[in-house]
Amino acid sequence: MNTIKIKVCSGCESSFNCGNISTENRCWCNDFPPIFNLSEAGDCLCPECFKEACMDKIDAYVETITPKKAVKNKAVSLPKTEMLIEDIDYYIENGNYVFKTWFHLKRGTCCGNACRHCPY
Template identity: 40%
Template sequence: MTQLNCTQCHSTLTCNVDDISACWCNELPAILPLDITATSCLCRKCTLNKINTFLEGVYTQPIKTQINFAKQFRGNDNLIEGLDYTMQSGYMIFSKWFFLKRGSCCKNGCKNCPYGYKKQSEKLRF
């Protein structure tokens, strides 16, 4: 284990450079393309920010492109706070990324639904 500073925010972090497969960063999906990944360690918060910033660009693509991109990350049931969900007033609010990985719409009018489904009551605005 090595003590390092995050290259983004300069906070102290522990990196397992001797066994990268045992490092905390391997808990996160390898979403970022190699050309934009850091060459040195980032803390968890900065890594999640970088991933979410990249995903914002993915969300501007047609929905089929978004689904196809997310498809490769299906099957990972490990939910990551700050990526798959956020906590608000004690409730888990699933992210657009979570729904894209799932690959289908439940038609419950979820807050971050990427599929464009709205509850009937939300459609009827007078």
């Protein structure tokens, strides 16, 4: 299945690898939340520009969330990703992981621990 291609980022014009090596070893972009339609994503972005675009889109969505809207938010119904991504799901503060609103929205419920970024 080796379909790795070298592409040029439409954002910063740097070169990067894109594609699946096998069904088990998929492209790096599959680790990110599936929040873009192909038509709106435009041409491929490098990992750094793609992460920035995800952060921007997620931040804009999170700003629309109220506790009432959080219960039926779109993030909870997205396909689950394997890993957490720094600056999207969490950030590190004084050596501690701080989960962001997006992480809590994906979980779908409040855990009751009075989390700093709990949308519920």
